[in-house]
Amino acid sequence: MSGKEYGYARVSSKEQNLNRQIDALTEFGLSPRRIYSDKASGKDFNRPQYRRLLRRIEHGDTIVIKSIDRLGRNYEEIIQEWRRITKTKGVYIVVLDMPLLDTRDRPDNVTGVFIADIVLQLLSYVAQVERENIRQRQAEGIAAAKARGVKFGRPAIERPGNFDEVMALFRQKTITRKKASEMLGVSPSTFDKWRRELSVS
Numbered sequence: 001m002s003g004k005e006y007g008y009a010r011v012s013s014k015e016q017n018l019n020r021q022i023d024a025l026t027e028f029g030l031s032p033r034r035i036y037s038d039k040a041s042g043k044d045f046n047r048p049q050y051r052r053l054l055r056r057i058e059h060g061d062t063i064v065i066k067s068i069d070r071l072g073r074n075y076e077e078i079i080q081e082w083r084r085i086t087k088t089k090g091v092y093i094v095v096l097d098m099p100l101l102d103t104r105d106r107p108d109n110v111t112g113v114f115i116a117d118i119v120l121q122l123l124s125y126v127a128q129v130e131r132e133n134i135r136q137r138q139a140e141g142i143a144a145a146k147a148r149g150v151k152f153g154r155p156a157i158e159r160p161g162n163f164d165e166v167m168a169l170f171r172q173k174t175i176t177r178k179k180a181s182e183m184l185g186v187s188p189s190t191f192d193k194w195r196r197e198l199s200v201s
Helices: 019-028 048-056 075-088 110-147 163-171 177-184 188-200
Strands: 005-011 035-039 062-065 092-095
Touching: 005 019, 005 048, 019 035, 035 048, 075 092, 075 110, 163 177, 163 188, 177 188
Parallel strands: 005 035, 005 062, 062 092
Antiparallel strands: none
């Protein structure tokens, strides 16, 4: 197999350390000058060193990463990016922590890419199910809390002691809505809310 080998490492913040990933890539046999690294979020692929790496790679080259989440966090976008690299650019990918995500080891490369696609689809499915489970647990937690009487959002503003007096003046059209709000020390929208509550009760 011809072509050059490059490494890519990423952490999400400047405070995090790249050493563990760099060590794994050098142990794989990569030269430090061929390892690109970013300290940036994995939410998308708009990272300076990653973009530089993509400009550098050519057909038949290989990109090595420590784990799939170093490439990104969004599995749907990872799948699109993976296919762009392997199929459009004709570049191999090796994920050290997951040997099945290695597109080099088959003579025609087609089987390697196919197996990697299946694994990525499975990972994407698991990630999606986990996101849905988290949302479901959150919804169930909120419902249970409401059933126990826990209130969410801002606490209701209590009506001041002069509310009835001010309301009577407003109904008599002695004062305007704005003036009534000022006398009560609240916004006009809060005054309107109190008026609606009175009409319902």
